[in-house]
Amino acid sequence: YVLAACLALMISLGFGGYGLYFSQESLVSIDVNPSIELGINRYSRVISITARNAEADQIVNSVDVRNKTYTDVVTALVSGGGLEPYLTNDAYMLFTVQTKNTGRQEELLRTLQEAADTAVLSHHQDARTEYYAVTEQTVNNAHQHGMTAGKYATLMELQQVAPDIDISAYSHCSIGEIKGQIS
Numbered sequence: 254y255v256l257a258a259c260l261a262l263m264i265s266l267g268f269g270g271y272g273l274y275f276s277q278e279s280l281v282s283i284d285v286n287p288s289i290e291l292g293i294n295r296y297s298r299v300i301s302i303t304a305r306n307a308e309a310d311q312i313v314n315s316v317d318v319r320n321k322t323y324t325d326v327v328t329a330l331v332s333g334g335g336l337e338p339y340l341t342n343d344a345y346m347l348f349t350v351q352t353k354n355t356g357r358q359e360e361l362l363r364t365l366q367e368a369a370d371t372a373v374l375s376h377h378q379d380a381r382t383e384y385y386a387v388t389e390q391t392v393n394n395a396h397q398h399g400m401t402a403g404k405y406a407t408l409m410e411l412q413q414v415a416p417d418i419d420i421s422a423y424s425h426c427s428i429g430e431i432k433g434q435i436s
Contacts, residue, residue, distance in 0.1 A: 286427035
């Protein structure tokens, strides 16, 4: 009976650990014109990568994220991965973070900015970056429009300065193009 109890405990702990590892705690989105979302677990590991537009499909399929930290994945995408062709001539990169834990949110933003700025500045000096946190509601609204929270928030900025625009008409545009329209 003791052996069976120990075995049952080990099995339940194993499944519990598996569940903890593969539960998404945070979401990081990366937008240039390819729009990519990274699902992050509580251990800062990427557990999912999602393309939010056609430009990102090939990039997502070519990146191995298994057991990698989100900072390693972002660095790989920027420095030699699929985003490199889009980081020319004053490209604009937008990174957003969504999580329910505000302390974790600040940590994610800080470490994301350190990793991405290092990769961007060492390979693409003309690229501009922006980082901010978004709410779960913003993510849900963005997903209803088939885009990342970063692109959605940028389109909401555009709609504030030009209330008559239809944001779906700009969903194919790069972040730099949308920021240009805002200006």
